[in-house]
Amino acid sequence: xxxxxxxxxxxxxxxxxxxxxxxxxxxxxxxxxxxxxxxxxxxxxxxxxxxxxxxxxxxxxxxxxxxxxxxxxxxxxxxxxxxxxxxxxxxxxxxxxxxxxxxxxxxxxxxxxxxxxxxxxxxxxxxxxxxxxxxxxxxxxxxxxxxxxxxxxxxxxxxxxxxxxxxxxxxxxxxxxxxxxxxxxxxxxxxxxxxxxxxxxxxxxxxxxxxxxxxxxxxxxxxxxxxxxxxxxxxxxxxxxxxxxxxxxxxxxxxxxxxxxxxxxxxxxxxxxxxxxxxxxxxxxxxxxxxxxxxxxxxxxxxxxxxxxxxxxxxxxxxxxxxxxxxxxxxxxxxxxxxxxxxxxxxxxxxxxxxxxxxxxxxxxxxxxxxxxxxxxxxxxxxxxxxxxxxxxxxxxxxxxxxxxxxxxxxxxxxxxxxxxxxxxxxxxxxxxxxxxxxxxxxxxxxxxxxxxxxxxxxxxxxxxxxxxxxxxxxxxxxxxxxxxxxxxxxxxxxxxxxxxxxxxxxxxxxxxxxxxxxxxxxxxxxxxxxxxxxxxxxxxxxxxxxxxxxxxxxxxxxxxxxxxxxxxxxxxxxxxxxxxxxxxxxxxxxxxxxxxxxxxxxxxxxxxxxxxxx
Numbered sequence: 381x382x383x384x385x386x387x388x389x390x391x392x393x394x395x396x397x398x399x400x401x402x403x404x405x406x407x408x409x410x411x412x413x414x415x416x417x418x419x420x421x422x423x424x425x426x427x428x429x430x431x432x433x434x435x436x437x438x439x440x441x442x443x444x445x446x447x448x449x450x451x452x453x454x455x456x457x458x459x460x461x462x463x464x465x466x467x468x469x470x471x472x473x474x475x476x477x478x479x480x481x482x483x484x485x486x487x488x489x490x491x492x493x494x495x496x497x498x499x500x501x502x503x504x505x506x507x508x509x510x511x512x513x514x515x516x517x518x519x520x521x522x523x524x525x526x527x528x529x530x531x532x533x534x535x536x537x538x539x540x541x542x543x544x545x546x547x548x549x550x551x552x553x554x555x556x557x558x559x560x561x562x563x564x565x566x567x568x569x570x571x572x573x574x575x576x577x578x579x580x581x582x583x584x585x586x587x588x589x590x591x592x593x594x595x596x597x598x599x600x601x602x603x604x605x606x607x608x609x610x611x612x613x614x615x616x617x618x619x620x621x622x623x624x625x626x627x628x629x630x631x632x633x634x635x636x637x638x639x640x641x642x643x644x645x646x647x648x649x650x651x652x653x654x655x656x657x658x659x660x661x662x663x664x665x666x667x668x669x670x671x672x673x674x675x676x677x678x679x680x681x682x683x684x685x686x687x688x689x690x691x692x693x694x695x696x697x698x699x700x701x702x703x704x705x706x707x708x709x710x711x712x713x714x715x716x717x718x719x720x721x722x723x724x725x726x727x728x729x730x731x732x733x734x735x736x737x738x739x740x741x742x743x744x745x746x747x748x749x750x751x752x753x754x755x756x757x758x759x760x761x762x763x764x765x766x767x768x769x770x771x772x773x774x775x776x777x778x779x780x781x782x783x784x785x786x787x788x789x790x791x792x793x794x795x796x797x798x799x800x801x802x803x804x805x806x807x808x809x810x811x812x813x814x815x816x817x818x819x820x821x822x823x824x825x826x827x828x829x830x831x832x833x834x835x836x837x838x839x840x841x842x843x844x845x846x847x848x849x850x851x852x853x854x855x856x857x858x859x860x861x862x863x864x865x866x867x868x869x870x871x872x873x874x875x876x877x878x879x880x881x882x883x884x885x886x887x888x889x890x891x892x893x894x895x896x897x898x899x900x901x902x903x904x905x906x907x908x909x910x911x912x913x914x915x916x917x918x919x920x921x922x923x924x925x926x927x928x929x930x931x932x933x934x935x936x937x938x939x940x941x942x943x944x945x946x947x948x949x950x951x952x953x954x955x956x957x958x959x960x961x962x963x964x965x966x967x968x969x970x971x972x973x974x975x976x977x978x979x980x981x982x983x984x985x986x987x988x989x990x991x992x993x994x995x
């Protein structure tokens with residue numbers, strides 16, 4: 381018997397509704413029609429009076445409508461995302477009305493290949509028409525229409541579920557306020573298509589497949605088990621498999637010298653194959669993997685940028701560092717296309733050893749991101765304008781960042797024109813962007829490397845991308861922003877010239893602040909103590925400092941001259957006073973703020989040079 385705790389949605393019933401009638405079939409992407417169509421679904425929480433708290437969960441290949449809770453008090457296994465959905469969890473059912481449906485082509489209550497074909501009175505089998513991710517989303521929309529849902533606060537899904545999220549945002553831009561695609565891609569690469577093909581061939585080659593009409597008989601159990609084993613390998617990472625299994629033998633100390641499964645990883649895959657056969661239909665596996673192979677919005681719209689041109693949703697894109705099935709680079713393609721369209725997008729690449737399966741396992745970290753993002757979307761007044769958000773666990777995380785003074789922020793804020801577009805590089809916990817948004821009504825974007833700080837920014841409602849500025853800003857167009865801010869960061873990057881060139885390319889003005897290492901206290905520490913200076917402004921030892929360059933005001937002046945950069949303003953400051961230091965600033969200023977720009981003529985010259993290099 382299951383022990384149902386206070387954070388569970390409790391007993392959840394799977395319901396079914398007919399969304400397409402037999403006499404009015406749905407036209408599918410393949411050109412064929414299908415009807416009737418029934419959809420199995422579950423709901424958790426309550427729809428509020430405003431009708432603005434509905435969230436749709438899109439499941440992956442092997443999932444179903446049972447995402448949370450239990451079907452009975454005797455059931456021991458909860459829904460597939462039970463640790464994410466429930467009271468006080470990442471997707472909080474005290475706040476949100478959550479819907480999850482088994483998608484078209486599935487085998488858990490929604491019309492699919494194992495459903496009865498009204499034309500033949502037997503299961504469809506291979507007579508079921510080929511479906512696409514777009515068809516799945518159309519059926520989900522018909523379900524929401526039946527449930528009288530007028531708008532979705534968010535659509536959330538991982539893997540193939542993430543493909544559905546992207547399709548939702550593209551197909552129904554006015555219906556979806558927020559999109560959270562997790563561990564997904566806009567198209568499968570050749571390797572992923574190959575794995576799908578091998579899995580399908582294992583099923584089709586099984587002697588018991590019977591042309592897809594195996595219902596009532598034995599069925600292609602061996603082929604489906606092999607397909608699952610192949611797929612499951614792609615869900616794990618090399619590190620995760622090594623740490624979990626290594627070369628351990630399952631139940632013996634020595635090799636058996638036969639072909640039975642004896643390594644722990646072999647018996648684990650055997651178990652995965654057997655358990656999958658007990659709950660899944662082989663035909664559904666064929667159709668779902670084919671639908672994922674066909675998903676390619678860039679092909680449908682001419683380019684990925686065109687595919688996202690009309691989306692209106694806020695995006696939170698999440699990848700996992702060890703996922704080699706749907707890689708972080710594939711998530712970055714989504715982010716770059718959204719950035720190119722100036723859409724509201726946040727991105728984090730979560731460090732995890734669990735590979736593709738991390739979206740089912742990294743629930744604390746992922747839950748904090750989702751909770752903060754949903755709160756900031758649903759109640760934006762508690763987002764960007766709040767200096768210390770408290771609604772998300774991520775917002776309460778201690779800030780791990782270089783020391784920053786408030787004088788620095790105060791002055792930078794005074795330099796920004798109201799209504800500007802602003803990109804903050806190394807934006808930390810987002811305090812400066814939040815203040816600028818509240819006080820100056822700017823359009824903010826941020827870049828930050830720390831996962832914890834990205835989470836804090838997401839909780840504030842800020843569009844923030846986890847990215848290493850050393851890798852450039854290729855996704856951003858020239859002069860994309862009125863201001864780019866580099867606050868207390870220039871001394872921490874390996875190649876300041878390369879970084880500064882990029883900032884001057886994407887920004888009309890670049891605002892830079894940095895600590896002055898030539899301040900008299902630093903000089904005194906070095907001269908009298910004979911050691912690297914540690915001061916309030918530079919509170920790090922030589923061994924744990926993020927600062928890898930040591931510069932003064934004079935150094936930065938020479939740096940700007942060497943890059944043909946115009947210094948529009950130079951403001952030397954003490955630690956606590958906004959009033960500029962006028963007497964011997966290189967000695968008495970503890971920090972400095974510069975406003976810089978580069979002439980249009982220089983920009984044109986660089987453009988011509990790059991075009992010439994590219995041929």
